[in-house]
Amino acid sequence: xxxxxxxxxxxxxxxxxxxxxxxxxxxxxxxxxxxxxxxxxxxxxxxxxxxxxxxxxxxxxxxxxxxxxxxxxxxxxxxxxxxxxxxxxxxxxxxxxxxxxxxxxxxxxxxxxxxxxxxxxxxxxxxxxxxxxxxxxxxxxxxxxxxxxxxxxxxxxxxxxxxxxxxxxxxxxxxxxxxxxxxxxxxxxxxxxxxxxxxxxxxxxxxxxxxxxxxxxxxxxxxxxxxxxxxxxxxxxxxxxxxxxxxxxxxxxxxxxxxxxxxxxxxxxxxxxxxxxxxxxxxxxxxxxxxxxxxxxxxxxxxxxxxxxxxxxxxxxxxxxxxxxxxxxxxxxxxxxxxxxxxxxxxxxxxxxxxxxxxxxxxxxxxxxxxxxxxxxxxxxxxxxxxxxxxxxxxxxxxxxxxxxxxxxxxxxxxxxxxxxxxxxxxxxxxxxxxxxxxxxxxxxxxxxxxxxxxxxxxxxxxxxxxxxxxxxxx
Numbered sequence: 001x002x003x004x005x006x007x008x009x010x011x012x013x014x015x016x017x018x019x020x021x022x023x024x025x026x027x028x029x030x031x032x033x034x035x036x037x038x039x040x041x042x043x044x045x046x047x048x049x050x051x052x053x054x055x056x057x058x059x060x061x062x063x064x065x066x067x068x069x070x071x072x073x074x075x076x077x078x079x080x081x082x083x084x085x086x087x088x089x090x091x092x093x094x095x096x097x098x099x100x101x102x103x104x105x106x107x108x109x110x111x112x113x114x115x116x117x118x119x120x121x122x123x124x125x126x127x128x129x130x131x132x133x134x135x136x137x138x139x140x141x142x143x144x145x146x147x148x149x150x151x152x153x154x155x156x157x158x159x160x161x162x163x164x165x166x167x168x169x170x171x172x173x174x175x176x177x178x179x180x181x182x183x184x185x186x187x188x189x190x191x192x193x194x195x196x197x198x199x200x201x202x203x204x205x206x207x208x209x210x211x212x213x214x215x216x217x218x219x220x221x222x223x224x225x226x227x228x229x230x231x232x233x234x235x236x237x238x239x240x241x242x243x244x245x246x247x248x249x250x251x252x253x254x255x256x257x258x259x260x261x262x263x264x265x266x267x268x269x270x271x272x273x274x275x276x277x278x279x280x281x282x283x284x285x286x287x288x289x290x291x292x293x294x295x296x297x298x299x300x301x302x303x304x305x306x307x308x309x310x311x312x313x314x315x316x317x318x319x320x321x322x323x324x325x326x327x328x329x330x331x332x333x334x335x336x337x338x339x340x341x342x343x344x345x346x347x348x349x350x351x352x353x354x355x356x357x358x359x360x361x362x363x364x365x366x367x368x369x370x371x372x373x374x375x376x377x378x379x380x381x382x383x384x385x386x387x388x389x390x391x392x393x394x395x396x397x398x399x400x401x402x403x404x405x406x407x408x409x410x411x412x413x414x415x416x417x418x419x420x421x422x423x424x425x426x427x428x429x430x431x432x433x434x435x436x437x438x439x440x441x442x443x444x445x446x447x448x449x450x451x452x453x454x455x456x457x458x459x460x461x462x463x464x465x466x467x468x469x470x471x472x473x474x475x
Contacts, residue, residue: 031090031115033077034066035098038108041371041408042082049077050230074174076231081105083371083412087232088119091172103415105374118175121165125158125182129233136190140197144210147194155187177227185233188217192237192244196259204257207248224280238287246270264304267295268311275315285318292325297440300457302336305329331437335456341366341447342435345427346399349420351406353427357451363472364395366445367460368438371402371412376442381418383460390466393473400425401438448472 037045040063047054047067054077057065074091079098084105090096094115101108107127111119132154139150162179165171191214195206221241228234247259250266260266270291278284292312296305309329313322334342344356367384369377384396400409402425409425426432433439444458446468454472458465 029071029092031069031092031094033096036064037081038101039103046080117169129186140194151190158183181228182233185237189237189240192240202258204251223278229283242270242274246273262299267308271311271315285316288312288316289321296328302333328437337453339453341451341453344432346424347427348424349406360451362395362449364447366397368399368401368441370441391469397422403429
């Protein structure tokens with residue numbers, strides 16, 4: 001009897017221990033994310049990672065939300081509130097609350113709870129880097145050695161601050177990976193950008209006078225860092241880095257001495273270098289696709305599209321991206337100067353649907369904006385206002401590429417102190433983006449009074465655009 005009782009107790013205790021262990025294992029792989037959205041533009045937020053939507057979480061009556069991560073891979077996720085997005089670091093057993101006012105999104109964002117210190121630190125680092133952009137631009141006009149000295153001081157100060165933070169708080173290896181990457185890859189980015197944003201001479205002359213050790217940091221680059229593959233500082237750096245090394249390669253076998261992003265040979269060099277240096281399939285394919293699309297969006301030489309497309313298709317292993325690139329090339333062939341702009345339906349501020357061609361009655365500038373790009377929204381509207389004063393002979397039309405109502409669009413514009421005149425959004429956003437090839441959003445169309453395309457790739461901030469406008473007026 002005692003033996004049976006002992007076995008019974010042993011079995012019970014084993015089951016209880018197993019339950020506790022299973023519960024702890026479950027807890028070790030869960031995390032909580034919640035918060036409050038002040039002045040929300042929608043009644044939900046979207047949580048995503050690597051451009052893949054994880055879930056849609058609805059706000060309650062107090063504009064609050066909560067979400068539990070179960071059995072997830074720790075790292076950077078992002079949330080999108082319908083207008084803007086921001087990333088956050090989530091690790092097992094974190095319990096993070098975020099509070100944000102959409103009027104001043106990044107500046108108002110604060111994290112609380114378990115994991116708050118790391119996230120607030122990364123957020124402060126992001127904002128600090130944004131504020132230093134003008135300072136970096138200013139010191140980039142100095143001679144190379146002086147520029148290096150000042151840039152290194154900025155980096156060293158950030159690394160020292162991080163070191164103090166780590167000594168004070170028990171931080172994780174993953175946090176340090178992101179924090180150090182932010183500091184180092186922004187530093188690398190500024191060094192890569194120096195020959196492009198120093199205005200003293202052309203790019204080739206600047207390359208030739210750089211100290212021999214100026215690019216020594218390149219030996220530290222990890223082209224295949226899976227942890228950082230979606231981290232903005234790392235992604236931005238790789239894009240600029242390949243611009244740079246491709247240009248250096250291009251100068252070796254061409255007569256060019258200045259940067260021309262529409263040069264076919266230069267862009268072919270870039271795709272070749274990406275294939276040679278990057279082995280991670282995801283990172284390599286994304287870089288190839290980004291540069292392929294960038295070229296198509298910039299170049300006005302339609303005859304070059306097929307050549308670069310052929311090179312891209314030979315190097316990429318992503319069939320979906322190959323299909324999209326091919327579709328884009330075919331779309332652009334229909335947007336050549338002399339073609340009538342595609343007949344899409346647009347919705348005005350009164351919710352009335354109109355044919356795009358019908359609202360064009362004289363030479364017209366058409367530009368686009370996206371709620372996710374607040375900076376472009378502001379500067380494009382300010383530039384449009386300036387152009388309208390200078391060139392009253394033109395109509396200027398703004399079209400949102402977001403699926404929203406006229407009321408929602410009006411709220412966004414009024415919040416940014418812009419009026420609603422000549423503001424539209426598409427009836428069918430996906431169709432419009434495809435037919436007008438509206439990626440990136442900073443594309444501008446110039447059309448004549450008959451809606452015939454004069455330039456499908458104008459740049460509002462390029463002085464050459466004004467020359468083009470004057471030519472059209474005097475035609």
